[in-house]
Amino acid sequence: xxxxxxxxxxxxxxxxxxxxxxxxxxxxxxxxxxxxxxxxxxxxxxxxxxxxxxxxxxxxxxxxxxxxxxxxxxxxxxxxxxxxxxxxxxxxxxxxxxxxxxxxxxxxxxxxxxxxxxxxxxxxxxxxxxxxxxxxxxxxxxxxxxxxxxxxxxxxxxxxxxxxxxxxxxxxxxxxxxxxxxxxxxxxxxxxxxxxxxxxxxxxxxxxxxxxxxxxxxxxxxxxxxxxxxxxxxxxxxxxxxxxxxxxxxxxxxxxxxxxxxxxxxxxxxxxxxxxxxxxxxxxxxxxxxxxxxxxxxxxxx
Amino acid sequence: xxxxxxxxxxxxxxxxxxxxxxxxxxxxxxxxxxxxxxxxxxxxxxxxxxxxxxxxxxxxxxxxxxxxxxxxxxxxxxxxxxxxxxxxxxxxxxxxxxxxxxxxxxxxxxxxxxxxxxxxxxxxxxxxxxxxxxxxxxxxxxxxxxxxxxxxxxxxxxxxxxxxxxxxxxxxxxxxxxxxxxxxxxxxxxxxxxxxxxxxxxxxxxxxxxxxxxxxxxxxxxxxxxxxxxxxxxxxxxxxxxxxxxxxxxxxxxxxxxxxxxxxxxxxxxxxxxxxxxxxxxxxxxxxxxxxxxxxxxxxxx
Numbered sequence: 001x002x003x004x005x006x007x008x009x010x011x012x013x014x015x016x017x018x019x020x021x022x023x024x025x026x027x028x029x030x031x032x033x034x035x036x037x038x039x040x041x042x043x044x045x046x047x048x049x050x051x052x053x054x055x056x057x058x059x060x061x062x063x064x065x066x067x068x069x070x071x072x073x074x075x076x077x078x079x080x081x082x083x084x085x086x087x088x089x090x091x092x093x094x095x096x097x098x099x100x101x102x103x104x105x106x107x108x109x110x111x112x113x114x115x116x117x118x119x120x121x122x123x124x125x126x127x128x129x130x131x132x133x134x135x136x137x138x139x140x141x142x143x144x145x146x147x148x149x150x151x152x153x154x155x156x157x158x159x160x161x162x163x164x165x166x167x168x169x170x171x172x173x174x175x176x177x178x179x180x181x182x183x184x185x186x187x188x189x190x191x192x193x194x195x196x197x198x199x200x201x202x203x204x205x206x207x208x209x210x211x212x213x214x215x216x217x218x219x220x221x222x223x224x225x226x227x228x229x230x231x232x233x234x235x236x237x238x239x240x241x242x243x244x245x246x247x248x249x250x251x252x253x254x255x256x257x258x259x260x261x262x263x264x265x266x267x268x269x270x271x272x273x274x275x276x277x278x279x280x281x282x283x284x285x286x287x288x289x290x291x292x293x294x295x296x297x298x299x300x301x302x
Numbered sequence: 303x304x305x306x307x308x309x310x311x312x313x314x315x316x317x318x319x320x321x322x323x324x325x326x327x328x329x330x331x332x333x334x335x336x337x338x339x340x341x342x343x344x345x346x347x348x349x350x351x352x353x354x355x356x357x358x359x360x361x362x363x364x365x366x367x368x369x370x371x372x373x374x375x376x377x378x379x380x381x382x383x384x385x386x387x388x389x390x391x392x393x394x395x396x397x398x399x400x401x402x403x404x405x406x407x408x409x410x411x412x413x414x415x416x417x418x419x420x421x422x423x424x425x426x427x428x429x430x431x432x433x434x435x436x437x438x439x440x441x442x443x444x445x446x447x448x449x450x451x452x453x454x455x456x457x458x459x460x461x462x463x464x465x466x467x468x469x470x471x472x473x474x475x476x477x478x479x480x481x482x483x484x485x486x487x488x489x490x491x492x493x494x495x496x497x498x499x500x501x502x503x504x505x506x507x508x509x510x511x512x513x514x515x516x517x518x519x520x521x522x523x524x525x526x527x528x529x530x531x532x533x534x535x536x537x538x539x540x541x542x543x544x545x546x547x548x549x550x551x552x553x554x555x556x557x558x559x560x561x562x563x564x565x566x567x568x569x570x571x572x573x574x575x576x577x578x579x580x581x582x583x584x585x586x587x588x589x590x591x592x593x594x595x596x597x598x599x600x601x602x603x604x
Binding site for chain 2: 119
């Protein structure tokens with residue numbers, strides 16, 4: 001199995017980046033990743049306000065996926081996430097949703113052992129590993145690894161985890177996949193501005209959909225649902241964008257008019273929050289498989 | 303078992319309302335409810351824009367809960383929700399998050415049979431009954447049944463369902479409980495402005511917590527989590543309010559400083575959306591029981 005080392009990483013998703021690695025479709029490969037701080041914070045004496053970190057969220061890659069063409073949909077099956085032994089959670093005044101309530105800067109090193117996060121000497125809870133940053137080269141320009149978008153990037157979506165399949169639009173031949181910013185745990189919203197930030201190794205397998213209807217944004221599939229992942233400047237704008245994509249799929253799949261597609265969405269789909277702390281916020285429209293078995297079904301199912 | 307009929311209902315939650323019914327603590331009782339339109343829409347020829355509905359969300363009650371005092375927390379165990387045979391979903395331009403995309407006014411009568419919603423002749427999905435409006439008399443004044451708040455009301459929260467326990471602050475002796483606005487199904491967000499709106503009958507049992515720490519807002523308990531239910535003018539304001547309540551509980555339960563409580567919240571709790579279409583929006587902070595076994599634990603657990 002190819003082991004792609006973290007020494008090759010990007011700071012921006014861009015078609016200008018030259019591939020550092022190359023994998024084939026259906027090949028299982030492993031990707032080693034830094035934490036979001038590039039591994040620079042390893043002690044509780046290091047305060048975020050005093051550590052020089054020139055770029056945030058380094059993403060290992062770019063990885064050229066052989067045989068994937070512009071216009072395809074890249075399907076990324078996440079087979080395993082192996083976490084390092086310890087993660088970090090920093091805080092400083094202004095950080096996250098309640099940043100105004102943070103009065104002092106401090107750092108916690110948080111160990112992960114036997115699948116549990118040791119929050120402090122008395123409080124433990126199960127780890128829930130996830131990938132914060134994963135994406136492909138965007139259609140145009142360069143997008144900082146800190147920012148989510150239709151190319152993926154810093155989506156901080158906890159369903160991007162072991163056993164899930166992530167679907168990304170492909171804007172350039174070879175896709176130029178990159179990933180990093182693992183979390184040992186993170187609640188929806190990423191409410192203090194971070195998860196348990198950690199490095200590790202992710203095992204992946206890529207396939208592709210050719211000729212499938214474009215969703216226009218990333219989507220993730222779990223056993224129970226499809227999640228359309230929509231990023232924009234506000235929760236309201238991201239919600240509308242994701243809802244329009246879901247309503248369009250209902251129209252195409254079931255031959256419904258707009259009103260009935262909108263009703264079906266309201267009765268069965270949920271607005272979920274991925275994160276509200278990045279330069280763009282990310283929401284998900286959760287579409288139950290009990291309603292829509294295949295998000296990428298091409299025409300009227302009925 | 304007492305059967306409380308829907309003929310006695312309120313249009314505002316208020317301590318000024320005289321009790322229509324009286325039940326004892328631990329008594330199991332059934333409450334018949336109208337749909338949110340008071341049962342006035344029964345045919346697809348009736349358009350919402352042409353039907354005169356003088357008040358929305360009539361709530362059956364008020365129900366005096368004997369032995370419940372101001373300052374207690376009312377615990378409402380929802381034992382069963384029995385739905386009528388058909389619900390309704392109206393639409394008109396401007397309604398819900400994508401209201402600007404609605405070009406025509408129309409009405410759908412949607413049948414519920416054998417636990418499934420018959421959306422149209424070809425598309426069915428499982429019903430997911432829930433209570434849209436449930437609350438007590440607020441501390442001051444009169445709150446329209448359309449509006450959610452710290453007293454409960456139109457929270458449109460899908461975990462307020464069979465098997466859950468809802469916790470409401472009690473502002474007046476006897477609580478003055480009322481409920482209505484059932485949905486046969488509704489996704490988080492209530493994105494088109496409605497669920498499958500339906501009447502029915504709810505079976506409940508009330509107990510109380512005396513001397514428990516005040517949460518300051520409703521909460522609902524399921525097998526896996528506690529959900530703090532926070533309503534405010536914006537998603538941001540509701541989120542901050544709910545997060546502060548959750549962080550306060552972590553501080554009290556685990557003896558943590560603010561920064562560590564905030565970190566624990568970010569690593570383990572999720573921001574969830576109940577609805578974004580009512581006069582105030584409603585969000586939930588989901589606190590896993592794996593982290594906090596008892597939301598109402600009085601002091602340091604550790």
